Amino acid sequence: MTTKKENAPQEKDAAPRWRSTLVVMFIAQLLSIIGFAFVLPFIPFYIREIGVTDEKLVPVWAGVMMAASSLTMTIFAPVWGWLSDRYGRKLMVERAMFAGAIITIAMGMIGNVYQLLILRLLAGAFTGTISASLALVSSVLPGAKLGFGLGLMQVGVFLGMSVGPLIGGVIADIVGYRLTFVAGGAMLLLGGLLVMLGTKEKFIRPSAESLKQNGSLRTLFALPGFVSLMVVFLVFNFAIHIAIPIIPLFIEKVGNLKTQVASTTGLLLAVTGATASISAAAIGYLSDRIGHKKVLIFNLFITGILWMVHALARNIDQLLVIRIIFGFAIGGNIPTMNALLGKITPKENYGKAYGWMASMTSLGMTLGPLTGGVMASYMGLRWPFVAVSILLTLVVIPIIMGLKTR
Secondary structure: OOOHHHHHHHHHHHHHHHHHHHHHHHHHHHHHHHHHHOOHHHHHHHHHHOOOOOOOHHHHHHHHHHHHHHHHHHHHHHHHHHHHHHHOHHHHHHHHHHHHHHHHHHHOOOOOHHHHHHHHHHHHHHOOHHHHHHHHHHHHOOHHHHHHHHHHHHHHHHHHHHHHHHHHHHHHHHHOHHHHHHHHHHHHHHHHHHHHHHOOOOOOOOOHHHHHHHOOHHHHHOOOOHHHHHHHHHHHHHHHHHOHHHHHHHHHHHOOOOOOHHHHHHHHHHHHHHHHHHHHHHHHHHHHHHOHHHHHHHHHHHHHHHHHHHOOOOOHHHHHHHHHHHHHHHOOHHHHHHHHHHHHOOHHHHHHHHHHHHHHHHHHHHHHHHHHHHHHHHHOOOHHHHHHHHHHHHHHHHHHHOOOOO
């Protein structure tokens, strides 16, 4: 039997390893999200440029583009998660970032909306940097640091989502949309190289007996609270992404903008990402101490109210204030949800667990933009924000309240 004394050197060696891994992965996550977010402020306008001239179809195509990558990610995320538990999490992060770099650059070289659709489908199938990174980081973090560590990783996401659209919007207004795709791909390539050269994973492939015992879906789904969390990830992301594809068009309408639309959109997305990044690590740290479930319920309630307030905005100044406050509210939702998952899942199943949650996230991201695009086309740009608020407060919060974790 292994004694505490025998375990001590391993625990001492593990401490610097998880810290260095967390730092490197934070930087790589930041770079990859910047690369993906470069193009967010102008997707609807790029769709116009490559041939969609009917204004009623622009929000529909924007929703389709958002949904396309999410659809294929829904299918492939559990597969990549399954492979990461068998062959290593670092390999999966490299695959996601390098594939994302190639596909993003290719998006700037297409000639019509159908080619863009194909590339968006491929992006969903072969990328997924966030879930791959979470699986790697979670596998080395001590349990007591899970909320903080995953909160810090979410800071990377939010910072990337703030800096990326801001820089991408400015670049797009100066040099055009196509070169901005190339710049975004270069950032993903840099992130992939950093992971490849700057991280070391001590991964030991599980034995056949261990794979047989822990590798089945039945074992995973039998974990207390796992299926409930799947529903939470699905409905939460469906609700959030109803409004995502129409935000640039909403900003254009609310501000009555004729020029500098991409850079204005980038600025508003940037301030949200900045305030969210401030709150993410702090809320993750707090949830480790007072409980992830309590913190999540409060955050979801505030987030739902603020989505409703979006629909009431009448000018850019009002929208700017709303987006700043909204960032503080939304910052803790995702890291707290991921921390809840980490608490109920054994480490040997992290790849599969985060893979399935990425699948539920992607399914929500598939159905949400499609719903939002159609709603905006037939009901106007304000109603999707109302729908988000209703779903968060009347559906997701009751599920979380009934969630039983071990």
